[in-house]
Amino acid sequence: MQPERIVTGPMNLITAPRMPRFPFDGGEMGQKVRTFDWSATPLGPIQDWPSVLRVTVEFVLNSKFPKCLVWGSSLTMIYNDAFKPILGNKSEALGRPFSEVWSEAWDAIGPIAERAFSGEATYIEDFPLAINRHGHLEQAFFTFCYSPVRDENGVVVGMMDTVIEMTGKYLAERQLRELANSLEKQVAERTADRNRLWQLSTDIMLVTHFDSVITAANPAWQRMLGWSEQELVGQRALSLIHREDLHRTIRTIRLLSRGTPISGLDNRVRHKDGSYRWISWNAVPGDGLINAVGRDFTAEKEQAEALQQAEENLRHSQKMEAVGQLTGGLAHDFNNLLLSIGGSLELLGERLRQGRTQDLERYIEAAQGATQRAASLTHRLLAFSRRQTLDPRPTRVNHLIADMEELVRHTMGPTIRVDIIRSTDSWTVLVDRNQLENSLLNLCINARDAMPEGGRLVIETANVELDAKTAGALELAPGEYLSLRVSDTGMGMSAEVAKRACEPFFTTKPTGQGTGLGLSMVYGFAQQSGGQVRIHSETDRGTSVMLYLPRHADEPDAPSETAQPSDMPVTSQGETVLVIDDEATLRMLVTEVLEDLGYATLEAAEGPSGLALLESGRPVDLLITDIGLPGGMNGRQVADAARRVRPGLKVLFITGYAETTVVGNDRLEPDMQILTKPFTLDALANRIKGLLG
Structure with a gap:
């Protein structure tokens, strides 16, 4: 059989099949290997490479694992794309000797490479290497395998370097180990500190279940309360608590069982000798247990009680x-x-x-x-005791001062200069106008007496808003107040005298020249009006008295005409007046005056009998009653009960002492009025005429 010939002609061109390119694929490094001038290296032209080299290079370049082939005695390097990150910023290593590229680490890896070329494969984990791949030496860690490469005759012709860089993992694990060691050391130190604290603490420490059964107690229990840990463990802590403190302690344990920490639980704990010590507890729940620390404050408690008793004795x-x-x-x-x-x-x-x-x-x-x-x-x-009967009305203090200005200037005399400084748009206050006039006049007279050789008196008003801190210092509620200040340039007072200035009957004036009730009246009036008084004084430099009165929202009522004195009015209508008063003489005087005026009268000495007259059906046009009455009913209660029977009954309270619990701070109901004892019979007659119309 003749070998087949290939005939070519103009119309029939047949070419032999082309060999696949080498290396096949291999990524970026595969392209570099194909185009590299290998003829200048010990490996020679790429087309002359033996098959074992070509096969190995294909294997290396197409692996996704970092691999480097080191070939021949020249240790020429061929590596894949996955190996490039290991090289870092080193200059191009392709075709160069392995020993040259890693010269800084060759002392460490050279002997291992020699073992591979001698036919021994090696595998090493976390191998430390100081390498220069970023312009400086750095410590790195690698897990790698050097494997010998043999030709078809079994001769070692190269070495395969399969490598993974473990630097990040190694450093992280080392840091984790160091952290674990550090934490272990800290735990050991803190455990030792806790044990020292447990042993040496002067406060008692306790660990219990939520049913109060004790599981541990520190040595301070024996030093403080006589109980050893052996005696306490297994016992219920509640059995040591004073019975008067049990309810509060049990309630606290319930809070702890719900996960709420507590502090400042004070109770009495029984000493082994039967006595009790006051303990202040802080406790936290955790892991089904209660951890508690208690401080003995028995001495402080006894001192506080002794101080309180001393203060009570002093008061x-x-x-x-x-x-x-x-x-x-x-x-x-x-x-x-x-x-x-x-x-x-x-x-x-x-x-x-x-x-x-x-x-x-x-x-x-x-x-x-x-x-x-x-x-x-x-x-x-x-006024000092804040029990006077007031008739508070919305008042403009600036108008009140203007009405009194002439009187004040006349009272001060020619040697004292009077300056009045009024705030614009001063706020309205709810006060008894007459009592405020008396208070202002008292302050002016005190100032005059403090300036026997003349001086300056200043009356000043201002709107002030007190914040919580300032109001607290003045013992007032925060809010808006009108201030009325009376200042003088007189002889002043020492701090001790100023502190006592508002006490009743305290006076620095010579005997017969003062009652000592002026400032006490001002103080009581201000307190009863919801305000406050403050005195600032310095010896030889003068005194300043400041009244704070709470702002009132309503506008002042139109001024009423002043009633003029007149003869006692005589009625011709035959009205009937019921008089209830336990003072027989006073009742006699009032009824005789009423009868002289033409009124029919009924009398009662106490509340129930007076109410019986009102409920009897007898005609009564006006009830005049004292507020303080015997028999179990006061005057206000009688009036309220009478009005349920006789709606619209007119009532006149006569009293020298008006309890706020009876009359209250609000205005009286319509057709109810108060006349303060002592009063003139003319005043009584005019008030009756006004009520009965």
């Missing part, structure tokens, strides 16, 4: 001193007034028995004058 002593001062001042002033009244009445009786009727009016006037001074004294006392 009682001061109260008794104030009562002594008050009663002494009252006795002095009222004895003088009673002597004036009694002496005038005795002389009046004596003159009538003698038939000497001329000049009797001067005795009557003396008795009436003493009565008025006694009324003023009691009003001042009630």
Whole structure:
């Protein structure tokens, strides 16, 4: 058989099949291998490479695992794309000797390569190498295998380097190990600290279940309460708690069982000797247990109780001193007034028995004058105690000062300059106008007396808004206030005197020149009006008294015409008036005056009997009643019950002492009025006429 010939001609061109390119594919490095000038290397032209080299190169270039082929005694390198990151920024290593490319690490890897060329495969994990691939030496870690490559005769002709860089993983694991070691060390140190704290703490420590059964107790229990840990473990902690503190302690354990930490639980814990110690506990729940720390504050508790008792004794002593001062001042002033009244009445009786009727009016006037001074004294006392009967109305303080300006300037005299500084658009306040006038006049008179050689008096108003801190310092609620300041340039007061200036009957004036009730009345009036008084004074530099009065939303009422004195009115309508008062003399005087005026009268000495008259069906047009009555019903209760039976019944309360719990701070209901004792019979008659129309 003849070998086939290939005939070519112009019309029939047949070519032999082309061999596949080498290396086939291989990515970027495959392209470089194909175009590299291998003739300049010990491997020679690529077309002359032996089949074992070609097969191995194909294997390396098409592997996704980092691989590098080191061929022949020249250690020429051929590597794939996956190997390139290991080289970093090293200059092109393709075709160069392996020993040259890794010269900085050759002392370490050279002996391993020699073992591979001698026919021994090696596998090494986390091998440390100091390599220069980014312009500087760096520590890196590799897991690699050097495997010998043999030709068809079994001769080692090369080495396969299969490698994974473990630097990141190794460093992370090392950091994790270091962190674990550090944490272990910290835990050990903290455990040691906790154990030292457990052993050495002067506070008692306790671990219990939520049923209060003790699982651990530190040595401080024995030092503080006499109980050893062996005696406590297994016992219920609640069995050691004072029975008066059990309910509070059980409630706290329930909170802990719901996961709520607690602090500041105070209870009494029984000592082994049977006594009790006060313990303040902090506790937290966790892992089904309660961890608690308790501090013994028995000594502090006893000291606080002793201090409280001492303060109570001091307050009682001061109260008794104030009562002594008050009663002494009252006795002095009222004895003088009673002597004036009694002496005038005795002389009046004596003159009538003698038939000497001329000049009797001067005795009557003396008795009436003493009565008025006694009324003023009691009003001042009630103002200090904040029990006076007030008639608060919306008031413009600037208008009140303007009405009093002439009186103030006249009172001060020519040697004292009076300056009045009024704030624009000053706020309205709800006060008893007459009492505010009295307070302002008292302050001005005090200022005048403090400037015997003349000086300057300033009356100033301002709108102020007190924040929580400022109001708290003044013992007021935060909010809007009108301030009224009265300042003088007089002799002033020391801090000790200023502190006592508002005490009743305390005065620095010579005997007979002051009652000591002026500032106490101002203080009581301000307090009863919802305000406050503050005094600032310096010796030889003057005094400033500041009144704070709460702002009121309503506008002032239109000023009413002042009632003029007149003769007692006489009625011709035959109205009936019921008088209820436990003071027989006063009841007699009131009924006789009413009868003189033409009114029919009914009398009762106490609340229930007066209410019985009202419920009897007898005609009653006006009820006049004291507020403080015996028999279990006060005057306000009688009036309220009577109005349920007789809606619209007119009521006049007469009182020298109005409890706020009876009348309240609000205005009275329509056709209800108050007349303060003592009062003139003219005033009583005019008030009755006004009520009955």
